[in-house]
């Protein structure tokens with residue numbers, strides 16, 4: 459862990475200044491819920507994962523109430539490959555049959571969830587891992603998608619139907635940080651694979667979060683020339699999706715941001731989880747980082 463060098467006056471004065479600059483934001487956000495979507499691409503580097511865990515603990519220490527919803531697309535993909543199970547995506551969603559579902563749950567609610575919980579606890583926090591099945595936190599319905607005017611069968615892909623946030627409130631009262639894997643029960647208690655972005659958005663809406671932060675593997679939403687777009691309204695998101703600038707995994711991410719801000723979440727931000735301390739830069743600096751999605 460880095461240490462402040464008190465023999466270097468310039469360095470510690472700068473550190474002290476940074477901390478006091480952050481104070482208004484700490485005061486503003488204290489007691490507010492932040493949902494952090496931790497994407498599978500953002501968690502592949504172990505050092506970055508440790509930095510992420512420390513930042514989550516720091517947020518809690520300054521009074522912000524973080525709720526982590528994680529993905530794990532690349533990690534699910536690796537495991538499916540090892541088991542020789544083919545996998546296809548349609549508009550960012552994994553077509554999920556029963557065998558795939560078994561692996562998705564194993565990877566998300568099993569190893570990855572516990573890895574994140576362990577990292578937060580090692581950083582001095584108190585985290586508890588859940589999937590959407592715990593206390594019926596996330597109830598799903600089969601996802602519907604149309605392509606060229608025809609319905610597409612995505613198998614056991616679910617979309618959030620109902621969120622029961624009671625368990626999150628209980629954990630919050632005990633100072634515990636929830637870490638949620640996006641797997642839930644659907645009709646007939648069948649297990650459904652829910653895209654982590656969609657799950658994060660539904661949870662953010664249900665708990666009245668002030669912010670939804672989407673950590674991913676790009677600096678933000680990029681335009682056709684690859685330049686980061688600092689701010690987008692709903693109309694602009696729709697236009698960029700229609701002309702193909704926004705594609706693949708960015709589609710559910712932005713649909714979620716729109717639903718969240720339209721459902722009362724103050725702001726949703728797509729930011730680069732590969733940048734150390736990206737969350738802190740977003741929350742505690744005036745200009746923020748990434749693409750801010752607003753109603754419009």
Ligand SMILES: Nc1ncnc2c1ncn2[C@@H]1O[C@H](COP(=O)(O)OP(=O)(O)O)[C@@H](O)[C@H]1O
Nearest residue numbers: 497498499674675676679680703704705707708
């Ligand atoms: N306009 C765009 N701007 C940025 N990324 C985009 C855009 N269109 C598609 N993408 C893709 O979306 C990906 C992020 O979605 P995804 O792979 O699902 O990430 P995560 O695992 O973090 O949820 C980027 O890596 C990029 O390949």
Ligand SMILES: CC(=O)N[C@@H](CCC(=O)OP(=O)(O)O)C(=O)O
Nearest residue numbers: 497498529530531551552653654
């Ligand atoms: C239906 C669907 O696509 N589910 C995702 C769940 C994980 C996820 O969303 O992970 P990322 O956030 O890392 O992309 C999947 O199976 O990959």
